[in-house]
Amino acid sequence: MSTFEPEVEVAIARVRADVARLHGELTRNGLVVWTGGNVSGRVPGADLFVIKPSGVDYDELAPENMILCTLDGDVVPATPGCERSPSSDTAAHAYVYRNMPEVGGVVHTHSTYATAWAARAEPVPCVLTAMADEFGGEIPIGPFAIIGDDSIGRGIVETLQGHRSRAVLMQNHGPFTIGKDARDAVKAAVMVEDVARTVHIARQAGDLVPIPAEAIDRLFDRYQNVYGQAPKGTLSGLDTLRYSTIDSDGEELNA
Numbered sequence: 001m002s003t004f005e006p007e008v009e010v011a012i013a014r015v016r017a018d019v020a021r022l023h024g025e026l027t028r029n030g031l032v033v034w035t036g037g038n039v040s041g042r043v044p045g046a047d048l049f050v051i052k053p054s055g056v057d058y059d060e061l062a063p064e065n066m067i068l069c070t071l072d073g074d075v076v077p078a079t080p081g082c083e084r085s086p087s088s089d090t091a092a093h094a095y096v097y098r099n100m101p102e103v104g105g106v107v108h109t110h111s112t113y114a115t116a117w118a119a120r121a122e123p124v125p126c127v128l129t130a131m132a133d134e135f136g137g138e139i140p141i142g143p144f145a146i147i148g149d150d151s152i153g154r155g156i157v158e159t160l161q162g163h164r165s166r167a168v169l170m171q172n173h174g175p176f177t178i179g180k181d182a183r184d185a186v187k188a189a190v191m192v193e194d195v196a197r198t199v200h201i202a203r204q205a206g207d208l209v210p211i212p213a214e215a216i217d218r219l220f221d222r223y224q225n226v227y228g229q230a231p232k233g234t235l236s237g238l239d240t241l242r243y244s245t246i247d248s249d250g251e252e253l254n255a
């Protein structure tokens with residue numbers, strides 16, 4: 001059995017439990033079909049992350065069958081779950097963790113409306129205050145890239161680095177989202193589908209009305225810095241301008 005320092009083992013156990021449980025949010029929010037979609041979470045204080053196994057039913061996902069990987073995307077041998085293959089998107093998640101040290105969670109789905117915008121290679125324009133709050137502007141399109149090397153990861157990082165958005169729509173593919181931890185990335189995955197759907201529906205009935213750039217800036221700044229609960233203080237190195245500190249369980253997102 002691979003062993004780590006006691007505090008790292010505690011962190012691994014916590015991330016395994018979080019990542020296993022958070023997959024339930026993908027099905028609950030209608031973001032995935034069959035075994036598609038994946039959530040990963042960085043292990044704080046170690047060069048490791050935890051990701052879903054490939055092709056396992058959502059009902060069977062549990063902390064002990066989540067897979068522990070190095071930041072190169074290699075499965076850590078002799079750890080729980082290591083007998084299975086990790087998600088086929090593991091290389092993309094690993095690339096993001098290697099290149100964006102502030103990121104603690106990554107999520108990928110093919111959620112319907114967000115993926116429909118990706119199929120058109122069209123960014124979702126910022127026409128809702130909720131988008132300005134959560135994403136600070138439009139949801140950008142990433143390059144066309146296919147699985148097999150670093151190209152998906154590179155496309156995600158190149159698009160999101162220096163961008164306020166925590167979501168990128170990879171062209172002809174679907175959304176990838178990032179966050180300060182796995183839960184924050186799942187929240188972004190839920191929110192990006194929600195706004196992609198609303199803006200799509202709005203456009204069926206007429207022209208979209210853009211929000212002025214300075215209003216977007218004000219909304220984003222206020223939402224990221226003023227609203228919500230105080231940070232829990234369990235994660236360090238966060239860019240609080242980029243990442244929401246809101247714990248929105250059961251609360252109005254803009255209230």
Ligand SMILES: [Zn+2]
Pocket residue numbers: 108109110173174
């Ligand atoms: Zn995919």
